[in-house]
Amino acid sequence: MKLCGGFYMKIGIPGGLLYFKYEPFIRTFFNELGVSTEYSTVSNKEILDLGTHNCVDEACLPMKLYHGHAAKLQKNCDCIAVPRIMNCEFGESICPKFQGLPELVASGTGKTNQIFTEPLYMNDPKKLKSALKKGCRQIGVSDTRMERAFFSASENQRNSSFGIWENGYQKRVFLAGHPYNIYDSFANLNLINKLHQLDIGVITEEWISQYEKSEALSGLIKKPYWLFFVHNFAPAMILMERKEIDGIIYVSSFCCGTDSIIIEMIKNKIGNFPLLVLKLDEQTGEAGYHTRLEAFWEVMK
Ligand code: SF4
Structure with missing residues (x-):
């Protein structure tokens, strides 16, 4: 060296x-x-x-x-x-x-x-x-x-195996977003722990195979371009259709161009299915964050 x-x-x-x-x-x-x-x-x-x-x-x-x-x-x-x-x-x-x-x-x-x-x-x-x-x-x-x-x-x-698939909670959500927002507990203000405290379990995209994702996207007019689109849109549709989840939480970042498109596409497809978008930046505060999670729990009831 x-x-x-x-x-x-x-x-x-x-x-x-x-x-x-x-x-x-x-x-x-x-x-x-x-x-x-x-x-x-x-x-x-x-x-x-x-x-x-x-x-x-x-x-x-x-x-x-x-x-x-x-x-x-x-x-x-x-x-x-x-x-x-x-x-x-x-x-x-x-x-x-x-x-x-x-x-x-x-x-x-x-x-x-x-x-x-x-x-x-x-x-x-x-x-x-x-x-x-x-x-x-x-x-x-x-x-x-x-x-x-x-x-x-x-x-x-x-x-190496990745991903979270949790059982035994009253409610369960698909936790969507980029891996650095989902797995960085400082950035997301310890989101997964907060969800557990509300008796909400989590599933992440890694549990859906590439084959299943491709199948779920085959009906779209155009083949999706972005990795993060494939990893968030497709699992959201699959898990919702299989009734594996009670809602979707999308952890996003302010100023993220790709997220703004993906979130709109998900909204367009899911109708009234519960969706919470949490936008993170360095100003995101604990108090408002927790209130939004509690409100989301009520929506999923
Ligand atoms: S703009 Fe969006 S996709 Fe790009 S690094 Fe930031 S969070 Fe990730």
Whole structure:
């Protein structure tokens, strides 16, 4: 591994955005490379403050949090791994902000020490491997070692199970949204715990297979373009039709263009079925949030 100022370089790994989806791959990959790493902690007030300071005001909360994770790591790390994800496993597109993430982070933090910034096509293992190989060469890791790490990381990602399917609650909802809004309990103000306190269980999209999602979308005029559309619209329709849920809670971010379309599409299809949209930003307060959940419980009765 390359030296930086006479010491082995330390790589910072921000725990925001799609880290929530690809954590098994990321951790195994860097462990197997044998490089020195530091992971940011879970999101907290310090990270949010750093993020709002380092990111443009107009950005969504998840972007601000990601900037905060990256800025925090700058203190102890020589470089920060900031992926440029172009699309996901089944070729679906994601928000353009992911494609410009290294530049966004560089302009926010004022540092240009981002690595692993080659475009990543998660649906094409050959391209993915070649992009990561370039990143590894930058930090002095051999191709052989990289190949081994890539294999183990892919295996670990494939064998890891995600998602929530809860039984035994009086009511149950489909918890829709992006993984970084659903699984970051700081960002969503501990939403899942609050739902449990109201005796509401949760199902998330990971329990619906890609095949089922594609089937559910086959009646649409056009093939959906966005990953987050597939992951939210299709499960909402399937779970509602199967009567597995009593309502849908969509955790969204202010300023999110894709969410505004997905939510409208869901509203158009579900008629009177209970739907609650919770919009998150750094100003979201606990009190109003809780009242809205209690009111939603009444609607589902
Ligand atoms: S999809 Fe929406 S919430 Fe996610 S990064 Fe893009 S704008 Fe932000």
